[in-house]
Amino acid sequence: NTSTALVYTNNVYADYTNRQIGALNNRFDFSCRYPFMRSNLTLKAYWIIEKSGQADGERSSEYSFEMRLFHDQRYLHHYKEDEYPIDVLMKERVFVSVNLKESADELCSKLANCTLNLSPDKVATPQHPLIRNGLPVDENVELYNTTKTPHETRFSFLATPLDGNKAVYLHCYVNATTDCNDN
Numbered sequence: 001n002t003s004t005a006l007v008y009t010n011n012v013y014a015d016y017t018n019r020q021i022g023a024l025n026n027r028f029d030f031s032c033r034y035p036f037m038r039s040n041l042t043l044k045a046y047w048i049i050e051k052s053g054q055a056d057g058e059r060s061s062e063y064s065f066e067m068r069l070f071h072d073q074r075y076l077h078h079y080k081e082d083e084y085p086i087d088v089l090m091k092e093r094v095f096v097s098v099n100l101k102e103s104a105d106e107l108c109s110k111l112a113n114c115t116l117n118l119s120p121d122k123v124a125t126p127q128h129p130l131i132r133n134g135l136p137v138d139e140n141v142e143l144y145n146t147t148k149t150p151h152e153t154r155f156s157f158l159a160t161p162l163d164g165n166k167a168v169y170l171h172c173y174v175n176a177t178t179d180c181n182d183n
Contacts, residue, residue, distance in 0.1 A: 063100060063107065065174045070095040075154060085167070088159045098174050100151040108150030108180035110134060111143075114172040116162050122171040128162050131155065131172075150180040 009029075068078040069086060073095055079086050088094055100109035114131040117124050129137045136143060140158040153174070162168050 063176050065109065065176075066099045066101050067170075067172055068097045068099070069170075070097060073156070090159055090161070092159050093156050094159055094170075095156045096154065096170070096172075098153045098172055100174070100176055106178055106180075107176050108178075109153055110175045110177055110179075111153040111155070112173040112175050114155070114170065116168045116170055118162060118165050118168060120169055126163055128160075128168075130157050 071077045071079070073093070075095060075097060078097070096114075098109060098111055100107060111131060111134055113129070113133070115122075116128040116130065117126065130141050131137065131143075136155075138157060140160075142156050144154040144156075
């Protein structure tokens with residue numbers, strides 16, 4: 001199967017004449033098979049991120065955020081809590097949804113910053129920024145404006161190691177705001 005390996009095939013012909021043996025005509029068929037290395041990245045993310053506070057400094061309210069990772073770009077089936085941490089192939093696209101839950105209808109979510117680092121501590125270094133001030137800073141990040149609700153933001157990125165480590169944490173900062181334009 002050449003989709004899982006690199007295969008080189010060759011033939012060697014030998015024409016040889018020796019006084020004692022006589023003439024030899026031989027054909028040697030050979031092939032070399034080099035399996036592709038499948039390297040995984042373990043992505044650790046938290047199932048639910050909860051926060052309560054003020055929206056835009058106007059009034060105090062209770063709200064929570066939920067971050068889910070999905071199996072594919074259709075955003076139909078998310079990883080369940082007991083499936084974390086997830087293993088993905090290097091350079092595989094990871095699909096993320098950040099949702100403002102249990103909030104007043106006038107609030108919407110705005111993705112502020114998302115980073116990858118090597119620790120559950122969101123400020124630990126080194127960090128690899130994916131999104132800063134709501135905009136992609138990594139060329140492999142894609143933001144999607146396809147949600148039907150201002151409470152949800154979707155994006156994806158390519159799984160890449162951080163400083164050679166194959167286990168990384170995804171951290172996202174989300175704002176609750178009454179300014180629901182350009183979400």
